[in-house]
Amino acid sequence: MEVMEEYDYTPNAFARGLGLNTMNTIGILCADSSDLYLAKAVYYIEQSLRANNYDSLLCCTGYDLQNKEKCLELLLSKKVDSIILVGSNFIGETAADNKYIRDAAAEVPIMLLNAALDSPNVYSIVSDDYRSMYEAASALISAGIRDILYFYNSNSYSGRHKLSGYQAAMTDAGITLPPSMTQFYTGSHEDIDAMTQTLFNVSKRGIKFNGVIAADDNLAVAAVKYARQKDLKIPEELAVIGYNNSILTTCCEPELTSIDNKLETLCQQLITSLMGVLAGNSIPKKALFSGELIKRGTTPF
Amino acid sequence: MEVMEEYDYTPNAFARGLGLNTMNTIGILCADSSDLYLAKAVYYIEQSLRANNYDSLLCCTGYDLQNKEKCLELLLSKKVDSIILVGSNFIGETAADNKYIRDAAAEVPIMLLNAALDSPNVYSIVSDDYRSMYEAASALISAGIRDILYFYNSNSYSGRHKLSGYQAAMTDAGITLPPSMTQFYTGSHEDIDAMTQTLFNVSKRGIKFNGVIAADDNLAVAAVKYARQKDLKIPEELAVIGYNNSILTTCCEPELTSIDNKLETLCQQLITSLMGVLAGNSIPKKALFSGELIKRGTTPF
DNA sequence: TTGAAAGCGCTAACAC
DNA sequence: GTGTTAGCGCTTTCAA
Numbered sequence: 001m002e003v004m005e006e007y008d009y010t011p012n013a014f015a016r017g018l019g020l021n022t023m024n025t026i027g028i029l030c031a032d033s034s035d036l037y038l039a040k041a042v043y044y045i046e047q048s049l050r051a052n053n054y055d056s057l058l059c060c061t062g063y064d065l066q067n068k069e070k071c072l073e074l075l076l077s078k079k080v081d082s083i084i085l086v087g088s089n090f091i092g093e094t095a096a097d098n099k100y101i102r103d104a105a106a107e108v109p110i111m112l113l114n115a116a117l118d119s120p121n122v123y124s125i126v127s128d129d130y131r132s133m134y135e136a137a138s139a140l141i142s143a144g145i146r147d148i149l150y151f152y153n154s155n156s157y158s159g160r161h162k163l164s165g166y167q168a169a170m171t172d173a174g175i176t177l178p179p180s181m182t183q184f185y186t187g188s189h190e191d192i193d194a195m196t197q198t199l200f201n202v203s204k205r206g207i208k209f210n211g212v213i214a215a216d217d218n219l220a221v222a223a224v225k226y227a228r229q230k231d232l233k234i235p236e237e238l239a240v241i242g243y244n245n246s247i248l249t250t251c252c253e254p255e256l257t258s259i260d261n262k263l264e265t266l267c268q269q270l271i272t273s274l275m276g277v278l279a280g281n282s283i284p285k286k287a288l289f290s291g292e293l294i295k296r297g298t299t300p301f
Numbered sequence: 302m303e304v305m306e307e308y309d310y311t312p313n314a315f316a317r318g319l320g321l322n323t324m325n326t327i328g329i330l331c332a333d334s335s336d337l338y339l340a341k342a343v344y345y346i347e348q349s350l351r352a353n354n355y356d357s358l359l360c361c362t363g364y365d366l367q368n369k370e371k372c373l374e375l376l377l378s379k380k381v382d383s384i385i386l387v388g389s390n391f392i393g394e395t396a397a398d399n400k401y402i403r404d405a406a407a408e409v410p411i412m413l414l415n416a417a418l419d420s421p422n423v424y425s426i427v428s429d430d431y432r433s434m435y436e437a438a439s440a441l442i443s444a445g446i447r448d449i450l451y452f453y454n455s456n457s458y459s460g461r462h463k464l465s466g467y468q469a470a471m472t473d474a475g476i477t478l479p480p481s482m483t484q485f486y487t488g489s490h491e492d493i494d495a496m497t498q499t500l501f502n503v504s505k506r507g508i509k510f511n512g513v514i515a516a517d518d519n520l521a522v523a524a525v526k527y528a529r530q531k532d533l534k535i536p537e538e539l540a541v542i543g544y545n546n547s548i549l550t551t552c553c554e555p556e557l558t559s560i561d562n563k564l565e566t567l568c569q570q571l572i573t574s575l576m577g578v579l580a581g582n583s584i585p586k587k588a589l590f591s592g593e594l595i596k597r598g599t600t601p602f
Numbered sequence: 603t604t605g606a607a608a609g610c611g612c613t614a615a616c617a618c
Numbered sequence: 619g620t621g622t623t624a625g626c627g628c629t630t631t632c633a634a
Contacts, residue, residue, distance in 0.1 A: 312628070313628065315626080315627080315628090316628040316629090317627080317628055317629080318628090319626090320628050320629045320630080
C-alpha cells in the first residue's frame, strides 16, 4: 500500500475490464440531449449512476430509426453493462420497429424511460401520461371550457398516451371531437414562432377554441403568444395547459399551467431498478408513476 | 471474413483497449448538463466526436471545486484520450484553483470551451465575450440609453470578461458607473421569479435604469417580466439584451434581443482542434471567435 | 504472404 | 493466509 501510494499507482482500467468483462459503464441513448426535457433526464440519470459508481457513455441518436440502431450496436460493442433509452421516441408502433431493442436486450438489460415494451430483459419506467392528460382536460371541462384544441408534435409512445388521455376525457364528458381539434405540428422543436403561426392558421380556417392542451411546454408557450398577439385574454378567452413543467412555464406571462411528470423521481427509480437488475434481484418489468397538474396563470383554476 | 460474418463476431473492446492503450473515448466534464447552454454544448460536442469515431464519457460535476477535481481524476483513471471542460466555470481566478487542470494536462490533452488557461497541453476555444458585451452596451448607448444595469450571476472566466466589456463600453462613453448598476444575482439559475424579484428590490432602493444587459437569457427574461409587471414599455422605457440566444429569446414578448456566441461553431472547432492534437499536429493554444448581436423586440434598434 | 508467440495488466483459481 | 500462475482477447513483432 505504501509503495502504491509512493509511486501513485492507479490500476489499469482496460486490464481490469478485460478480466472482469465489465468497465462499470452504462450506455445512455438519447435522441437529442439539447432538448430541455431530455437534457434534464440525462442529467438526473448521470448523477444517480455516478452515485452508484457507474460511468455514462452518452450517445445522441437523433430521431432517425437507422441511426438509433447504429448507436445501440455501437454501445453494445463497447461492452456497456446496460443501456438506458431516454425518452419515448425509441419505441415504435410496430413490432419490427422495436426489434433492435429486443435484440439488444439479449445481451444486456435495457431500461426505458417514459416508454414501455413488454420483452425479456427490458424494464420500463413510465409516467402515467394518459391519466395526466385525462385530468388536465377534465379540469378544463369542469371550468366550463369545452372547445379544447389538442396541440402536439410527436406520435411517440408517450405522445400516443397523452393524446388518448385527452380524447377519453372529451368523450367521457360527452363532447364530440372533430378531427380538426387535434393539431399536429411538424416543424422544428425549437421554433416557437412557427408553432404560433400554426395556431393562427388553425384559427383562420374557422376553427374555434377557448382552450389549448399542449403535449409540451414549447407548444403551450406558442399558444400563449398566439393569444397575446390576438389580444385574447388569458385565461378568460383562452386557457392553456402545457406539459413537462419546464423553465419555460415561468418565462411567459401569465405563467404557464403545466403537468409535472416527476422526471427526477422517474430517473431515480430507473437507476434503483437498474442496480437491482445488475445485482440479480427480481425487479418489476414496469413501474408507473403519476404526474401532477401545476396550476399557474393560464388556467382559471 | 465469412466466418466472422457467420458467427457475427465483434472484437472485444477491452482487449483492444489493453493492447492499444486507448478506447477512443473522450471525457466530457460539465457542471450541469441540464443547463440550457451547457446542454447544447454537450450535444454538439457529442455529435462531432461520434462523427470522428470517438465516444463520450459524460461527467456532471456541479459547481463545487472539490467535486470537479474528483470527476477529473475519475475520467483519467478510465484512460480517456482527452478531457473536454465544457463551460467557463472550470477556470478559477487563482493559480491554485487551476492546478488540477494543469495536473491532468500532464496525462492527456485538455480542451477548454469558453475558457482559457495558458498551460502546456491545454487548448482553449473561446468566444470573445468581452467584445460582444462591449458592442451590446455601445449599441444601447448609441440609442440614447445610458442608465444601463448590468445583471449577472457568475464570476467565471467568461463572466469576468463579459463584465469588463460592459464596463469598458460605459467608461469609453464617458458614463461613470455607481457600483449599484452592476447587480449580482445569487439564487437558482432556474428561478426566474427570484431574478425578477431582485430587480424589484433594486428599483425599490431608488436605483433608476432604462436598460438592462444580462449575462444570460434567463436573467434577461426576468428583466422583461419585471418591465411587464411594472407596466414599463419595452423597449421605450426599458431596453433589454440577453446572452446566448437561447430558446428563451422567443418565449417572451416582446422577443428578446440577445448575443449569439456561435456555440455550434465553437464546438466544431474544438473537436477539429482536438483531432489535430491527437494526431500529433501543431495546434494553436487558443482560438477566439466573435459573437453576434441578434436584434429582436426588446431593443429600439 | 502467412503463421506463431510475446505481452498488455489485471483477476481469480489453485496450490502451498 | 500467502504465493504462483493461467487466462482474458487483442496487437504487434518476429520468424518462416
